[in-house]
Amino acid sequence: xxxxxxxxxxxxxxxRFANVNGSGSASANELFARAILRMGVxxxxxxxxxxxxxxxxxxxEVRVTEAGHLGARGGIDMMVAMNPQTFDxxxxxxxxxxxxxxxxTKPIPMARFREDITVIGVPLTAICxxxxxxxxxxxxxxxIIYIGVLSALLEMDVPGIEKxxxxxxxxxxxxxxxxxxxxxxxxxxxxxxxxxxxxxRLKPANAVGDRIFMEGNAAAALGAVYGGATVCAWYPITPxxxxxxxxxxxxxxxxxxxxxxxxxxAIVQAEDELASIGLVIGAAWNGARAFTATSGPGISLMQExxxxxxxxxxxxxxxxxxxxxxxxxxxxxxxQADLLSAxxxxxxxxxxxxxxxxxxxxxxxxxADAFDLADRLQTPVFVMLDLDIGMNHRxxxxxxxxxxxxxxxxxxxAAPDLETGKEFGRYLDVDGDGIPFRTYPGTHPSKGSFxxxxxSRDRYARYTExxxxxxxxxxxLLRKFDxxxxxxxxxxxxxxxxxxxxxxxxxxxxxxxxxEAIHLLSAKGHVLDRxxxxxxxxxxxxxxxxxxxxxxxxxxxxRDAQLRTMIVNECGVDPVRLVPILHYDGTPIxxxxxxxxxxEHLTALNVAPLRKVVS
Amino acid sequence: MTYIAKPKFHHPGLPTNxxxxxxxxxxxxxSTLCAGCGHDSITASIIEACFELSIEPHRVAKISGIGCSxxxxxxxxxxxxxxxxxxxxxxxxxxxxxxxxxxxxxxGVSGDxxxxxxxxxxxxxxxRRAVNMVYIVENNGVYGxxxxxxxxxxxxGSKSKRGVVNTDSSIDLVAIALQLGATYxxxxxxxxxxxxxxxxxxxxxxxxxxxxxxxxxxxAFNNHVGSTKSFDYVREHNEAVNRLDVITxxxxxxxxxxxxxxxxxxxxxxxxxALRKLKDEYDPHDRLAAMNFLxxxxxxxxxxxxxxxxxxxxxxxxxxLNTVEAPLNTLSERELCPGAGVLEKINAGLR
Numbered sequence: 001x002x003x004x005x006x007x008x009x010x011x012x013x014x015x016r017f018a019n020v021n022g023s024g025s026a027s028a029n030e031l032f033a034r035a036i037l038r039m040g041v042x043x044x045x046x047x048x049x050x051x052x053x054x055x056x057x058x059x060x061e062v063r064v065t066e067a068g069h070l071g072a073r074g075g076i077d078m079m080v081a082m083n084p085q086t087f088d089x090x091x092x093x094x095x096x097x098x099x100x101x102x103x104x105t106k107p108i109p110m111a112r113f114r115e116d117i118t119v120i121g122v123p124l125t126a127i128c129x130x131x132x133x134x135x136x137x138x139x140x141x142x143x144i145i146y147i148g149v150l151s152a153l154l155e156m157d158v159p160g161i162e163k164x165x166x167x168x169x170x171x172x173x174x175x176x177x178x179x180x181x182x183x184x185x186x187x188x189x190x191x192x193x194x195x196x197x198x199x200x201r202l203k204p205a206n207a208v209g210d211r212i213f214m215e216g217n218a219a220a221a222l223g224a225v226y227g228g229a230t231v232c233a234w235y236p237i238t239p240x241x242x243x244x245x246x247x248x249x250x251x252x253x254x255x256x257x258x259x260x261x262x263x264x265x266a267i268v269q270a271e272d273e274l275a276s277i278g279l280v281i282g283a284a285w286n287g288a289r290a291f292t293a294t295s296g297p298g299i300s301l302m303q304e305x306x307x308x309x310x311x312x313x314x315x316x317x318x319x320x321x322x323x324x325x326x327x328x329x330x331x332x333x334x335x336q337a338d339l340l341s342a343x344x345x346x347x348x349x350x351x352x353x354x355x356x357x358x359x360x361x362x363x364x365x366x367x368a369d370a371f372d373l374a375d376r377l378q379t380p381v382f383v384m385l386d387l388d389i390g391m392n393h394r395x396x397x398x399x400x401x402x403x404x405x406x407x408x409x410x411x412x413x414a415a416p417d418l419e420t421g422k423e424f425g426r427y428l429d430v431d432g433d434g435i436p437f438r439t440y441p442g443t444h445p446s447k448g449s450f451x452x453x454x455x456s457r458d459r460y461a462r463y464t465e466x467x468x469x470x471x472x473x474x475x476x477l478l479r480k481f482d483x484x485x486x487x488x489x490x491x492x493x494x495x496x497x498x499x500x501x502x503x504x505x506x507x508x509x510x511x512x513x514x515x516e517a518i519h520l521l522s523a524k525g526h527v528l529d530r531x532x533x534x535x536x537x538x539x540x541x542x543x544x545x546x547x548x549x550x551x552x553x554x555x556x557x558x559r560d561a562q563l564r565t566m567i568v569n570e571c572g573v574d575p576v577r578l579v580p581i582l583h584y585d586g587t588p589i590x591x592x593x594x595x596x597x598x599x600e601h602l603t604a605l606n607v608a609p610l611r612k613v614v615s
Numbered sequence: 616m617t618y619i620a621k622p623k624f625h626h627p628g629l630p631t632n633x634x635x636x637x638x639x640x641x642x643x644x645x646s647t648l649c650a651g652c653g654h655d656s657i658t659a660s661i662i663e664a665c666f667e668l669s670i671e672p673h674r675v676a677k678i679s680g681i682g683c684s685x686x687x688x689x690x691x692x693x694x695x696x697x698x699x700x701x702x703x704x705x706x707x708x709x710x711x712x713x714x715x716x717x718x719x720x721x722x723g724v725s726g727d728x729x730x731x732x733x734x735x736x737x738x739x740x741x742x743r744r745a746v747n748m749v750y751i752v753e754n755n756g757v758y759g760x761x762x763x764x765x766x767x768x769x770x771x772g773s774k775s776k777r778g779v780v781n782t783d784s785s786i787d788l789v790a791i792a793l794q795l796g797a798t799y800x801x802x803x804x805x806x807x808x809x810x811x812x813x814x815x816x817x818x819x820x821x822x823x824x825x826x827x828x829x830x831x832x833x834x835a836f837n838n839h840v841g842s843t844k845s846f847d848y849v850r851e852h853n854e855a856v857n858r859l860d861v862i863t864x865x866x867x868x869x870x871x872x873x874x875x876x877x878x879x880x881x882x883x884x885x886x887x888x889a890l891r892k893l894k895d896e897y898d899p900h901d902r903l904a905a906m907n908f909l910x911x912x913x914x915x916x917x918x919x920x921x922x923x924x925x926x927x928x929x930x931x932x933x934x935x936l937n938t939v940e941a942p943l944n945t946l947s948e949r950e951l952c953p954g955a956g957v958l959e960k961i962n963a964g965l966r
Binding site: 453 | 671672674676694696697700701704706711714736739936939940946948951957962965966
């Protein structure tokens, strides 16, 4: 008998699969997550994987959450321990009262289990060895067999799983039957030999709605397709490679001319990140919409070119799927640690536009918007994803597109304008918004050409080292950055029911954990207004939010409070009033962490909860 | 004379080309390079080549890196867009520009520091990607703007102006370009305009990666005894393998060479290259033999010049990527955006 009473929960628990990477577990685990979604119960899965191809530990965690809390929760209610290398660690990580499912083919000494959990042994290897002779099949079907076992233990909808398998193997019917067979092999064994169901159970619900289940990197790629990107240059780097690959895949489906079978796009896998951004800048200078996808180390390499694009005023879209730094850091772990290196990238006085999406849907939207903004503002635009958004399937709003939408190509002077004698000065601020007109190369035989350079120049693009002309240009660039404040996505503010002097600012992938943390905090009587910052430069409402609260917590997934630094730098606020809440161990931030940290601070700030803690 | 504004007037009787343009229409701003700089001769040759080919000046995009050579695009084709980019990174910027609009002529101007030192990687990768371009290296073996340091094309044993002897091996960009698959490879000398102008014309007409290494003595830092990139040294060691003339359908130009064996080569676009052989054994269609010939002569201290290799059926990056004929920068949302209906189907597949 377990010493803690077994956890009992319907549609609200965390199950983690411990596997070996390269063993084919990923598709089985994803099948598990999708099957629960089909039951109308939201899930939030996360890959926890090593920087390795085969043989190292990898985990897949599924948070089942009818309440719709899509952030990581922390704690594991059930462990499917399929990796002997990590067995002890995996067993130790289970919550008291939790469950362990393991392969009991080979006896494991009692000492390696725990008294306070429910241990469920299934002879998976033995079942496989009896059924299959091919070693690869033994490996692959073992994964499906444990899904079958779980279907019995957790009361999953079996026809639903079969339907999913049918969709997965559509056109490959030969593979379908063996998979269905393996599923039932596991399920039947469990029904015969185990007490089913256990305390953790699934029940059909209606909490998914029309939401879609998508990875952020794929959403970014699709946003680039919809946003009119025609040139993509990239260099492989985790966790951004799947973005460029998804763009390739979508383009081959959506961007091939029906008649000529030719491509309405060009994708180059460059020799490094310097060449990637160089290609993007060359293409954008010449009037195409172009982007690159990278991660922190790539941003470091691109610094010089980003400064050129800022100073010479060339559009560029850069997707940064952030990972844990510095240096190679933890390439397969998530962080929000590139904000400063992107926002102020390159030598000299520079500032860049950052877009901070919260999930794949917003990534799609911001990806498409980024091309309009880059063209409108003639400057680099960074779309800051992170591994948590980029490489995990997330339940999110369906993607939408307005067919009336026209691309904003910004201020481009065409041949007829030049012909009518309209004055053209490449760096002339004709509208007072700091944004000058440009011309594309090849526009007109005798008018509108100019020389683009990273050296200082006057309003007519003529080389000059005259201090006044240089300062004039730098001031105009600041004016342009001011203009950007009203063009980038606005922050979203949600005020508490009661007035409060406490606020919290957060961004990006922290969003679902923050939403949940607000509930946890309010259950403890802590009331906070919150603001999700969605872009840099900051809109004036950020300054107002700071002014409206005595203390503002800034929740981030990095060590150095990078967004807080930017707020202090740009908004002229007393740093003492900005309290950093920092999570940076490479795992996604959790609601538990946020609510606990903010709760402790509030206590330290001598704040009496507005009402007694509910026990 | 850089402080003097360039006068705009010109003789009314200046010859015009097919488009009615004079030489002056292909000029740029006044050069700020040192008087006598080899680069200015290359600038003059580019102007001459574009004039003779009757190219519309605005149909050329001039792209360069950083350095003395990279400043020169400001001094020719004033009606073309120019882009003086980042040190050593002209090739990537040019490649991107080329992808955006396949209809322009891309003229990449670089130097030996820009292409053989800091930008060696980008040079190599643009060549191996077969970008349709004219890639000119104005090669003086020395860093001029920073006052006389050796570059990676400086020959081992050559002496700097301050008397320092270079002990590092030199990089021969022509040999590398041949190895990497450039489909038009030539070397010339800034002091030999008669050789250089047709080589540039041939490169412009070539529809693939054309590479030209032009030895261009630096009068300030690399024109002394002991240098292997001085006017005197190059004149004495120049081994021209052929003389080229370019015949286009638009403007037939008579071959003004003294009699000799002339081979006419037709390029894919119909341009004819008339090659008068100076070295009978030299075959510009044999990549391996060209590489061999170069190495043998380099070992003897000779500088081989002329059209060293040409592939008359080149393929370029657009062919490899199978891109549409229309320049990508002309496509609008109508051609590019799949629309709401398609997105609905994508949504359905994600549930």
